[in-house]
Amino acid sequence: MQFSIMVGPMSLAALKEMCPPETEIRMGDTKIIFDSTKPDEVDAARATFNKLTGKGYRAFKAEGEKGIAGTSITEFDPKAERLIFVPRIAGGC
Amino acid sequence: MPASISTAQWLSADPVYSYVTSASVTNGTWTSWQQDTNANCTANTAVTTTLDLVWYSWYDSSRQAVNQPYIRFAPDYPVQTAEAQAAREVERVERIRVRNEANARAELLLKENLDAKQLQELAGTDRFTVISKDGTRHYRIFRGRSRNIERIDALGRRMHTLCAHPVDDVPDADTMLTQKLMLEHCEEDFLKVANRS
Numbered sequence: 001m002q003f004s005i006m007v008g009p010m011s012l013a014a015l016k017e018m019c020p021p022e023t024e025i026r027m028g029d030t031k032i033i034f035d036s037t038k039p040d041e042v043d044a045a046r047a048t049f050n051k052l053t054g055k056g057y058r059a060f061k062a063e064g065e066k067g068i069a070g071t072s073i074t075e076f077d078p079k080a081e082r083l084i085f086v087p088r089i090a091g092g093c
Numbered sequence: 094m095p096a097s098i099s100t101a102q103w104l105s106a107d108p109v110y111s112y113v114t115s116a117s118v119t120n121g122t123w124t125s126w127q128q129d130t131n132a133n134c135t136a137n138t139a140v141t142t143t144l145d146l147v148w149y150s151w152y153d154s155s156r157q158a159v160n161q162p163y164i165r166f167a168p169d170y171p172v173q174t175a176e177a178q179a180a181r182e183v184e185r186v187e188r189i190r191v192r193n194e195a196n197a198r199a200e201l202l203l204k205e206n207l208d209a210k211q212l213q214e215l216a217g218t219d220r221f222t223v224i225s226k227d228g229t230r231h232y233r234i235f236r237g238r239s240r241n242i243e244r245i246d247a248l249g250r251r252m253h254t255l256c257a258h259p260v261d262d263v264p265d266a267d268t269m270l271t272q273k274l275m276l277e278h279c280e281e282d283f284l285k286v287a288n289r290s
Contacts (some may be wrong), residue, residue, distance in 0.1 A: 006271065026266075027263075087263065088259070092240065
């Protein structure tokens with residue numbers, strides 16, 4: 001299972017507390033790989049999912065081949081292969 | 094180095110301060126500075142007789158003019174050294190490197206999540222078209238962060254512009270992917286917060 005988290009300068013510090021400690025948080029796109037066959041990693045993925053969505057990130061499950069539309073999810077899905085987390089949005093100018 | 098001038102010198106040294114020598118001055122700013130009639134001020138034909146604590150501080154208790162030190166403070170910005178400039182340049186280059194790497198990762202993530210037609214549009218015109226989930230509304234997302242979405246009609250003509258983006262300052266490609274995903278899967282939520290023009 002792969003998490004892709006969009007990271008900007010404002011969320012760098014906060015994400016270090018929300019992601020597993022060994023994660024290298026990088027601006028642009030931080031990827032975290034969880035082994036979905038290991039229960040402890042699935043638990044870590046669920047915890048990370050809940051922390052991120054609790055802080056306003058929205059999760060999109062990418063299904064099938066890359067580029068094919070997925071769905072927005074609010075509950076952790078242990079069978080998801082790829083999840084993209086996008087920050088909260090706000091109206092602009 | 095502090096310099097010292099007499100009150101009389103101070104009063105006459107500057108054209109603005111010389112207003113104090115005129116009894117007919119009605120300038121609002123300077124009348125408030127002329128409210129003490131001691132010997133020195135009288136000699137300079139001050140116009141009022143009211144004791145003023147601020148002005149009083151320039152005279153001693155016997156109402157004689159005294160010299161007050163005039164201190165010209167040095168500007169408080171740090172001295173520019175070659176080492177400091179070099180360190181700032183290193184920081185600047187590092188910031189650019191980090192930002193460029195972030196842009197590259199974001200660009201890759203965006204391209205991973207576009208279909209073939211959208212990729213072709215992006216390569217050719219730096220924009221791509223998104224269709225709502227029910228297939229009835231079309232949007233065009235341009236490269237950028239704000240005011241970069243157009244709702245278009247069936248002929249591709251602009252109907253209006255939309256503006257909504259991540260609160261964090263993520264790279265433009267991340268912003269475009271966020272907008273795409275929101276319009277495809279959470280269109281109603283997106284339109285609730287987007288400003289329209």
